[in-house]
Amino acid sequence: MDEELVERVLTAAELIPAGRVASYGDLAGLVGCGPRQVGTIMARYGSPVPWWRVTSSYGDLPPHVRGRARQYWAAEGIEWKPNGLGCRISRCRADLVALADALDAALPGPQPADNPADDEEE
Numbered sequence: 810m811d812e813e814l815v816e817r818v819l820t821a822a823e824l825i826p827a828g829r830v831a832s833y834g835d836l837a838g839l840v841g842c843g844p845r846q847v848g849t850i851m852a853r854y855g856s857p858v859p860w861w862r863v864t865s866s867y868g869d870l871p872p873h874v875r876g877r878a879r880q881y882w883a884a885e886g887i888e889w890k891p892n893g894l895g896c897r898i899s900r901c902r903a904d905l906v907a908l909a910d911a912l913d914a915a916l917p918g919p920q921p922a923d924n925p926a927d928d929e930e931e
Contacts, residue, residue, distance in 0.1 A: 868898030
């Protein structure tokens with residue numbers, strides 16, 4: 810697995826504010842990969858970062874981590890949906906613009922979404 814991509818995904822996860830979540834797709838858009846790659850990276854390397862803040866696009870967590878996530882979500886004030894699968898992402902989603910800005914500041918060099926041609930005058 811590309812070490813730079815792993816670093817970008819884990820840094821993005823670390824920057825999600827407490828009490829907020831971001832979906833695999835949200836992080837994928839920020840770091841320049843697909844949501845499944847984000848999921849794979851979080852499953853393999855995500856234990857040192859706040860993994861409980863990364864959800865599906867519906868705000869759901871994988872079944873095998875829900876039990877462990879409960880204590881973190883309770884401490885951060887993230888409320889569970891009545892079905893117990895996750896949170897209402899529309900209420901809990903992190904500010905993605907602020908998250909992108911924080912990620913740009915945290916990582917050196919150009920990011921995948923950067924396009925130098927955008928900065929050129931016409």
